[in-house]
Amino acid sequence: MNPSMNEAPTHDGELNARDQLIDAASQIMRDGDTVDLSLSELSLRSGLNSALVKYYFGNKQGLMLALLERDMRNIVNSLDALVAKDFPPDEKLRVHIRAVIGTYFRFPYLNRLLMRMVRDASPEVSRKIADDYLLPISHAYSKLIDEGVKKGLFRPIDPQLFYFTVTGAADRFFSARLVLHHCYGQSEVTEQMRDDYADHTLDIIMPGLLKRPD
């Protein structure tokens, strides 16, 4: 089913409705601590006819892929740009870890969505997700760790395992709200908590990575 004449979007409207649907999906995942989308909730949240999902994205999976692209593309590009810059690798890593924690604070569903798509999509789409996001990030980690080791700053560590460490640390915001609510009576994860957690994570991770004098 295509949008009826009344709903037929102008060029500007087209961009808007498409982005509105992606935004609504993002908000549902964020607020609900879930990566499950129902078309009726999407329609309610966006104020748009859920038939537009088919029109713009083919199906729900297409919408989820578009959301993934919106959130992941930026990470991959920023990381590549950071690695290429000319300042010390330990400083690059600090900037990167803060950025990852900031991203997962804004989009706490991101890692779940990525893994859900890799798991459920067709082999071709999974391959494309891996090629577009996972492999570039993996290569950037190798390059960054290698640079730090060559400059005598980092212990030689496995970049693949280190990628798990960083993602693991950042991925906490997905369930943090639930733990905080039920254990500590806090109702939300604030920007102050994000910053405290970033400081904490850097304090914990960096000494384990940096080569100690002697």
Added chain:
Amino acid sequence: MNPSMNEAPTHDGELNARDQLIDAASQIMRDGDTVDLSLSELSLRSGLNSALVKYYFGNKQGLMLALLERDMRNIVNSLDALVAKDFPPDEKLRVHIRAVIGTYFRFPYLNRLLMRMVRDASPEVSRKIADDYLLPISHAYSKLIDEGVKKGLFRPIDPQLFYFTVTGAADRFFSARLVLHHCYGQSEVTEQMRDDYADHTLDIIMPGLLKRPD
């Protein structure tokens, strides 16, 4: 619907069928990188009539709670026993982190299941999950960190944030298989990888926690 006469379990059989259903749920979650259970798959995997879920657990959520109890009870008890022991707090923490990584390697769905139950259950059940598992773990972390700080071994760190760090590190096995498969052509997470990852995690975390000389 209750089991028919033919299926009516003996006392021994009762234990068996109940445990078999819990085991089957655990395997489905582990193999499928999911915490979604379908009754038909459960029936297929366990070789048991899915009506037994209602008989033993009331409903699917009851089965998921029983699985959570099986996997979490052990963690909480071991952690309490460890904290009470009389050996240095840094050594306790190393033992604990290895144990958590070992547990998540065996039950990679565990954190997702815990959060799913806290999110979806009734307020009373969520409260009970928090009281039974989350709060005791949180208290044990406070006690352990406090002991290390008092003995001059640990920097003073926030035990709540540190709990996120450790769970985050251990929680990687849920998606690790997918990343490894698509990025590195590896087909499974082996015990060797688990041990390497535990070594790596301790190498990264401990220096950030331990007070350095001067």
